[in-house]
Amino acid sequence: MKKILAIGLIAMMSFSLVACGGGSKENGSSSSARIDDPLNFDGASVAVQTGTTAANSINKLKEDQEVDVHEYEQITQGFSDLKLGRVDAVYVDSVVAAYYTNDSKDFEMTWKSDEGEPMAICLGKDNEALFNAIEAGIDTLYYDGTMAKLADKNFGEDFTADLREVTEKPTIPGGYKTIAEGTLTVGAEVGYPPMEYTTEDGKDFVGFDIDVADALGELLGLDVKFVNTSFDGIFAGLEKGQYDCIISAVSITKDRQEKYLLTKPYVSNALCIVTQASDK
Amino acid sequence: MNAFQQIIDWMPTLINATGVTIALSVTSVITALILSVFLALGKISKFKALRYPSTVYVFFFRGTPLLMQLFFIYYTLPNLIPSLTITSRFLAAFIAFSLNVAAYLAEIIRAAIQSIDKGQMEAAKSLGLSYTQAMMLVIIPQAYRRMIPPVANEFIMVLKDTSLVSVIALTDLTFQTKIIASNRASSLVYIPAMIIYLCLTGIFTIVFNRLEKKLSIYE
Numbered sequence: 001m002k003k004i005l006a007i008g009l010i011a012m013m014s015f016s017l018v019a020c021g022g023g024s025k026e027n028g029s030s031s032s033a034r035i036d037d038p039l040n041f042d043g044a045s046v047a048v049q050t051g052t053t054a055a056n057s058i059n060k061l062k063e064d065q066e067v068d069v070h071e072y073e074q075i076t077q078g079f080s081d082l083k084l085g086r087v088d089a090v091y092v093d094s095v096v097a098a099y100y101t102n103d104s105k106d107f108e109m110t111w112k113s114d115e116g117e118p119m120a121i122c123l124g125k126d127n128e129a130l131f132n133a134i135e136a137g138i139d140t141l142y143y144d145g146t147m148a149k150l151a152d153k154n155f156g157e158d159f160t161a162d163l164r165e166v167t168e169k170p171t172i173p174g175g176y177k178t179i180a181e182g183t184l185t186v187g188a189e190v191g192y193p194p195m196e197y198t199t200e201d202g203k204d205f206v207g208f209d210i211d212v213a214d215a216l217g218e219l220l221g222l223d224v225k226f227v228n229t230s231f232d233g234i235f236a237g238l239e240k241g242q243y244d245c246i247i248s249a250v251s252i253t254k255d256r257q258e259k260y261l262l263t264k265p266y267v268s269n270a271l272c273i274v275t276q277a278s279d280k
Numbered sequence: 281m282n283a284f285q286q287i288i289d290w291m292p293t294l295i296n297a298t299g300v301t302i303a304l305s306v307t308s309v310i311t312a313l314i315l316s317v318f319l320a321l322g323k324i325s326k327f328k329a330l331r332y333p334s335t336v337y338v339f340f341f342r343g344t345p346l347l348m349q350l351f352f353i354y355y356t357l358p359n360l361i362p363s364l365t366i367t368s369r370f371l372a373a374f375i376a377f378s379l380n381v382a383a384y385l386a387e388i389i390r391a392a393i394q395s396i397d398k399g400q401m402e403a404a405k406s407l408g409l410s411y412t413q414a415m416m417l418v419i420i421p422q423a424y425r426r427m428i429p430p431v432a433n434e435f436i437m438v439l440k441d442t443s444l445v446s447v448i449a450l451t452d453l454t455f456q457t458k459i460i461a462s463n464r465a466s467s468l469v470y471i472p473a474m475i476i477y478l479c480l481t482g483i484f485t486i487v488f489n490r491l492e493k494k495l496s497i498y499e
Contacts, residue, residue: 047449050458050459050462050463051462051463055459055463056463059463070369070449071449071451071455071459072449073446073447073449077355077447077448077449078449080355081449084358084365085365085367086365086367086369231462232458232459232461232462233462236467
């Protein structure tokens, strides 16, 4: 009896030691060096969202540097942890970075990639008719100035400028089919401000993508229904036919272009680093 | 063959993440066991000062989802009381799991103790043993064995519940699997991950079976 108790206690103590050891390794290392370039990630703990281009990019950087990468299911939690000092930086799309750093005393953007990674609406390969209709629909939104208005409303600055030159009013081709008749079913990961997020009472979806989807639905004469999906499974959901298209801040990458139909860009974007404000 | 090669390539990353899963479930169940003995004794105590706090504790931790407790400890507490900011994700998860599991184990232990025939306590007392002596020497040694199957059950539940830690960005086996699945756009990775879980529960089932046999030699 005493032996069992003693062994139990020893096991317990050694395990708690292991736990503490693991803990100190994970601590947000408060490296004094300013993180103003992905090449300076060495020794820092960085938050990214699973399945995003930022996650892919940082996993490549990890081959040459010691980066303590923390993957989050939602980037909003990454910003909570940045505020609490649990991570040193958040590696994220510039539209989101702008949302968190504009008028914020807590955060600042320390770096923005020169290589643009604009965003597009994504459809399945076999859905060409709807693809053409949506592409023409986006053109129409550019032509009549709706896009600029929506950008101003959601971003405060125009992330849609200079992406498309539409001089003639486009005609929207018909003959497309949607999963549910008369309804455009849109996959989105709601929790990515300012692109798609919920109002403070948690009832309604708002954001740039939501507005764009609604505007497109109006042009195409379809009701719009959103399916809230986590981003790491959003492409699998498209393949399974759970929605007609993804309007969820999808950055254009070669890999995605090979597998899916991506429209021309509708929002300009680039990877960014956000840290705690230095004067804080 | 290609798929097989892929699975082999993923193994080191998956096994790394399995370490978190095992460490978290084993440490928290052991801590919870110790905590729960006191809770169980508190719940069957004659003294209100012991009985009420234990009852409230069990009520609270069984009555709210583990996921929310995890969120509360990691995200809400630091906002309410900044000095309670836990920087280590593992430590936060460990605390949440220990506190939660203790509530369930307390009920298991209480049931085991109360399942021992009343005559045992009466006999022990009539032989002149005190309440503490009777508990430690007569009742608890017998309750031990009856606890093993439900505790094993609870342990296996915890092993799989650790997948909840992905909400605080702690990479356990489930989260690592999801990361690989989304980065490589391949859902094949769920196969080795499930096999690892099966192996883990298999090993622990054998351990608990052995333990049960060993402790039931007097029955």
